[in-house]
Amino acid sequence: MMALLIRDIKLGLRAGGGALIGILFYLAVAAVTPFAMGPDLNLLAKIGPAILWTGALLASLLGLERLFQIDREDGSLDLMILNRHTTSLSLVVFTKCVAHWVTTGLPLVIITPLLGLLLNMDGAAIGATVLTLLIGTPAITFIGAVGAAIAVSLPRGGLLVSVVILPFAIPVLIFGVMATFGAVVDGAPFKAPLLLLAALTLFFAVLGPLAAGYALKNAGD
Amino acid sequence: MSKKDIKKVGMLAALANPTRFMTLSGTLLPWLSLLAALFVAIGLYLGWQAPEDYQQGITVRIMYIHVPAAWFAMFSYTVMALSALGVLVWRHPLADVSIRAAAPIGAAFTLLCLVTGSLWGRPMWGTYWVWDARLTSVFVLLLMYLGIMALQRAMEDPARSARPVAILVLVGYINIPIIKFSVDFWNTLHQPASVIRLDGPTIHASMLWPLLVVAIGFTFLFLAMHMMAMRNEIRRRRAASLRKAGARGKSSAPTTAVLEG
Numbered sequence: 462m463m464a465l466l467i468r469d470i471k472l473g474l475r476a477g478g479g480a481l482i483g484i485l486f487y488l489a490v491a492a493v494t495p496f497a498m499g500p501d502l503n504l505l506a507k508i509g510p511a512i513l514w515t516g517a518l519l520a521s522l523l524g525l526e527r528l529f530q531i532d533r534e535d536g537s538l539d540l541m542i543l544n545r546h547t548t549s550l551s552l553v554v555f556t557k558c559v560a561h562w563v564t565t566g567l568p569l570v571i572i573t574p575l576l577g578l579l580l581n582m583d584g585a586a587i588g589a590t591v592l593t594l595l596i597g598t599p600a601i602t603f604i605g606a607v608g609a610a611i612a613v614s615l616p617r618g619g620l621l622v623s624v625v626i627l628p629f630a631i632p633v634l635i636f637g638v639m640a641t642f643g644a645v646v647d648g649a650p651f652k653a654p655l656l657l658l659a660a661l662t663l664f665f666a667v668l669g670p671l672a673a674g675y676a677l678k679n680a681g682d
Numbered sequence: 683m684s685k686k687d688i689k690k691v692g693m694l695a696a697l698a699n700p701t702r703f704m705t706l707s708g709t710l711l712p713w714l715s716l717l718a719a720l721f722v723a724i725g726l727y728l729g730w731q732a733p734e735d736y737q738q739g740i741t742v743r744i745m746y747i748h749v750p751a752a753w754f755a756m757f758s759y760t761v762m763a764l765s766a767l768g769v770l771v772w773r774h775p776l777a778d779v780s781i782r783a784a785a786p787i788g789a790a791f792t793l794l795c796l797v798t799g800s801l802w803g804r805p806m807w808g809t810y811w812v813w814d815a816r817l818t819s820v821f822v823l824l825l826m827y828l829g830i831m832a833l834q835r836a837m838e839d840p841a842r843s844a845r846p847v848a849i850l851v852l853v854g855y856i857n858i859p860i861i862k863f864s865v866d867f868w869n870t871l872h873q874p875a876s877v878i879r880l881d882g883p884t885i886h887a888s889m890l891w892p893l894l895v896v897a898i899g900f901t902f903l904f905l906a907m908h909m910m911a912m913r914n915e916i917r918r919r920r921a922a923s924l925r926k927a928g929a930r931g932k933s934s935a936p937t938t939a940v941l942e943g
Contacts, residue, residue, distance in 0.1 A: 607853055611833065611846040621836055625829040625850065628822045628857070635818075672853050679845040 462548075462556050469557055472531070473564030480564045483520040487569050490516030491576040502581040509580035510590045510641040516576075517569050517594055518601060518634055522626060524565045525605035526612065526619040528557060529677070533613055542677060550674035554610070558602050558670065566598040589644030589651075593658060597637040600662040603669030604629045610673035614680045633661055698775055700916050707909045714906040721899030728892035744802040746892055750900040751795040755823060756858050758788030758904065762830075763855045766848035776912070778844035779919075781851060782834055783911030787904065789827035796820060819861040826854045840919060 473480055494512045495505055505512075532538040541553050573594055577587035608626040615621065636658040643651030729746035762784045768777030799817070800810040811817065830850060837843035 607849070611850055612836075614842070615836055621832060625833055628825040628829060629854070631818075631822055632860075668853065672849050676846055676849045 462552065465553065465556050466560050469560030470563055473560060480524075480568055483524045483565045484568050484572060486523055487516045487520040487572070488576065490519060491579065495580070506581040506583070506586070509577060509582040510586055510645070511638050512580060513573055513576060513590050514594070514597075514634055514638050514641070517573070517598060518630060520569055521566060521598055521601040522605065522623040522630070524561075525602075525609050525622050525626065528561050528602075528606060528609040529613045530609075532557075538613070538677070545674075545678065550677055551670040554606055554670040554673045554677070555666070558599075558606050558666075562599050562602045566602055569598065570594045583645075586641070586645045589641045592644075593637045593640045593655065596655070596662060597633050597658050600633045600658075600665045601626075601630050603662070603665040604633075606669045606673040607676065610676040610680065613677065633658065636661065700776065703776060704913060704916065707913055711906060711909055711913075714902050714909065718899055718902035718906050721895055721902060723899075725892050725894075725896030725899050728895055732889050732892050738806060741802055741805055742889070744798050745889075746896050748795060748798040748802060749893060750897045751791050751798060752820070753897060754900050754904055755788060755792040755795050755820065756861060758784050758791055759823065759827075759851075759855065759858055761908070762788065762851050763858075766851040769844050769848035770852070776916075778840060778848070779912050779915045780908070781830075781844075781847060782840070783908055783915050785827055785831050785834065787907050787911065789824060789831065791904075792820060792824040792827060796824065816861065819857060823857055823861060826857060830854070 491512060494516075498504060498508070529538055532541070541548075542550065545553075570591055573591050574587050577590060582590070605622065605626050607629075608622040611625070612619075612622045636654045639649075640651055640654035640658055643649040643654060726746060729743055732743075762781050765777040765780040765784070768774040769781070796817075799820075803812070804810050830847060833850060834843055834847055837846075
C-alpha cells in the first residue's frame, strides 16, 4: 500500500499529472469573481470564504476523472482488479484517494492563504478557510471516487463525473462555508458545522472506497 | 405503498420472465390507469370543496398537489433503491428496467413539487425560492435524478450500465432521510410535518381526507406510469436486440425476441 501511495503521488506530481491544472483553475475562479462582483473590498472580504470554497470544490471536481483513467489506460487497473483477493479493492481505492488528495487537494489548501489575501480576508477568516478546506476536501475526493469508478469505462466520462457527483458534494460545501462563517461572524456556530464536516469526511472515507471498489469490480470488461 | 413491494418480492421469480411480465402488466394497466384517474379526480374535487385556510385563503388548495408530489418524489427514489438492490443482490433482469423507468417519473414528481411549492411560496412567504434546508435537499434530489438519467444515457449497452447505475442509486439514498427530517433538524422556513408524525396528524380531517384520496390516486398514477414506462423500455430493448440480430444476418436471427440485460 505504501508503494502504491508513493507511486501515485509521484505520478500525480509529474508534468502530466493534474495537480497544476487544479491549482490554476482555483486561481482562475478566485481571480474572476472580483471582476464580476466589482472591486468592493468590504464585500469581497465578506464573501471571500464562499468564493474560495466554491473554487476549491470545482477545482477538485475537475481532476476526479484522472483518479482511475491513467491506470485504466496502461492496464494497471486490471491488475489491481485481478489481485483483489490478496489486496482488497476498497483498500486500493482508499490509498489512491489519499494519493490523489495529496497531489490535488492539498495544493489547493496550501495556496488558499495567498488567494485569501487577494480577496481582502483577515487572518481569522483565512485560517478558518484553510482549516475547513483541509478537513472538507478529502470528502470530495472520496465521494468522487464513486463517480470516477462508475464512469471509468466511458470514453468521455470526465464531465459526467462532475455532474453525477455534485449533489453529494453539496452538503460538504454547506457545512464547510457554515463553519468558516462561524469562525468569523459573532454568534454563528463554529464547532457544530466543523464536527459535521469532519463526520462527512469520515463517513465518505468508508462509504466511498467500498462503493467505488464494488463498481470497479463490475466495470471490468 | 408496501403492497407493491411485497408483490414484487413474492412474484420475483415469476416476473423474471419479461413475456410473463408483459402479459400481466398488460391486463393490469387499464385498471390502474382508471383507478388513478378516478382517485385523483375525486381527491381534487374534494380538495376544491374543502374549507379555505383562515390564514392562507385559497392558496391552501395547492397543498393537495404539492404534498402528494413531494411524497412520490421520495417514493420513486425508494422504488429505485429497492430495484437497485434487485440488480445487485438478486440480479433480477427487470430491476434495471424498473430503475430506468422510475427515474424520469421521479424527476417529474420532484419538479412538480418544486414548482407548486414556489407558486405557493410567492403569496405566502413573499418569495418564489429560499435556500431553506428542505427546499435545498429536494432540489438536490432533482439534481440526483438528472445525474442518474445522464449516466444511464451515457452508456449505450443497458447490460453494462445496470450495475454502475444501481450503485449510484444506492449511494444517493442517504439524501431521502435528510429530506424527510430536514424540517426537524434545521428549524427554518418550511413548516414541519403535519400528516405523518408519531402523535397523529395535526391537520384537520376536512383537509386530511382530500389529501389522502389524492395520495391514493397518485399511488395508482405512479404504478400505472411506472408499468407503462417499463413496458416501453422492454419493447425498446427487444427492438434493439432484434436490430442487432438483423444486422448480423438472417441466419443468426432468433425466432423469438429475447430481452437483453
